[in-house]
């Protein structure tokens with residue numbers, strides 16, 4: 040883990056070293072933003088799920104392209120409407136008494152012909168311009184320097200996200216669910232996989248979408264340049280709970296990130312009283328352990344999220360509900376009532392056992 044590097048802290052510094060060819064695109068984007076009169080650009084505070092509020096260099100490239108495209112298309116649309124109004128206003132009016140003048144059908148319309156050819160050529164030129172901007176954006180996106188990147192692996196499941204941080208030293212890797220942490224200013228390379236059906240990784244503040252296809256590995260590279268919490272969402276319909284398949288990316292200062300990593304690496308603490316010990320026993324000898332891993336215990340199931348530090352996550356079940364004791368209890372009793380379709384089964388624990396189980400789970404900070 041290297042932390043010596045000074046983080047890029049805002050988009051100004053991102054813009055400070057544009058990839059070749061992107062300068063013209065940026066200038067056009069700035070002009071476009073000015074022309075579009077602050078449409079949606081001036082909203083206050085930091086919404087966490089917004090492609091128009093880039094928090095990293097990749098999303099900034101995409102935003103520039105979007106702005107250019109919107110501006111060019113709006114100007115063309117306005118030009119077409121003006122031409123149409125003009126034509127309607129100038130069209131000859133029919134008269135009730137005189138028979139229509141059909142002579143114009145025979146006369147060659149040179150002027151109109153020139154206007155149509157000119158407009159066609161202008162359209163082709165503009166479309167080529169947009170194509171060029173598109174290609175330049177694509178190239179800029181693929182040029183993110185990834186030396187010193189944080190590497191992790193993310194797997195889409197129906198309907199939650201599993202993330203594995205690579206081992207810097209053998210045995211130091213760890214898994215989390217539905218919540219990534221990344222250091223500000225350092226690139227992140229994520230290899231994407233899918234376990235069952237196609238899912239799509241999408242954190243609009245940081246980058247565009249990338250499909251997660253079963254049997255095929257792909258990667259996505261981005262860098263968060265502004266600290267914050269950004270929401271990700273599955274962007275490919277993947278079944279019943281597709282809409283409840285979200286996650287968060289917490290971009291934080293390198294020191295905070297390192298502290299988080301160090302915390303996540305530690306195994307679960309030992310139970311400190313009889314109730315917690317009973318809870319752990321219920322978990323490791325019951326069906327929970329068949330699906331969930333808690334490092335430091337014998338539970339090593341892989342069908343559900345790693346729960347070693349489940350209490351460090353503010354939300355549960357892929358951002359479906361807050362991680363409160365009451366919600367945790369309802370979830371363990373009847374997951375299907377909180378997220379219909381989930382593959383986690385309801386449990387038939389007595390009130391006393393459930394109480395012990397929750398007492399222990401709450402130690403998994």
Ligand code: HEC
Nearest residue numbers: 198199216326327330342343344355356357381382383386
């Ligand atoms: C058949 C496999 C299976 C069994 C058995 C199972 N779970 Fe789960 N569990 C899951 C899956 C899958 C999820 C993710 C659900 C989602 O987010 O859609 C989950 C989610 C959870 C979560 C929320 C984790 C998070 O970070 O969002 C908790 C807590 C949990 N299970 C506890 C338990 C306990 C306690 C038991 C035993 C009583 C248990 N589970 C039994 C599969 C299982």
Ligand SMILES: [Cu+2]
Nearest residue numbers: 238273277284
């Ligand atoms: Cu999905």
